[in-house]
Amino acid sequence: MRLYNGVRITNNPAIFSGRPIVNGHRIAVHDIVVHHRIGMLVEELAQGYGLTPEEVVAALSWLRSLSSRLGRPRKGLTSVA
Template identity: 45%
Template structure:
């Protein structure tokens, strides 16, 4: 997905959800889509729940998250004691 395609689908509006990334200017936050997918919902169930939503919107949410994570450094948790 190109940057232009991504920014056509993922937008920010300070008047909606405090400026969090949303899908195509609507009241559906990227984090909400990601949360539903993480909870086990399928793309098909999201498309059924939001008739205006397109498969490419869901893919754009995933691509947005991938690009954010690609720039983060993740430190593994330090654990003490016996391994489980």
């Protein structure tokens, strides 16, 4: 479990086969990232998924952090700040 902007991103093998989710929601980080990449705004994602904008930004930050740790830039991931 990691904290991003005060929001926990967790994974549990019993939920979505261990894919990372926003803690307290059954929403996969992958789904948020995919919709952001096709043009949905943070506010649209928050409203559509029942999240706060901070939770959406945390999900996007999680991927950016993972990519950084792996040394690979993520194509198409834009700034959210």
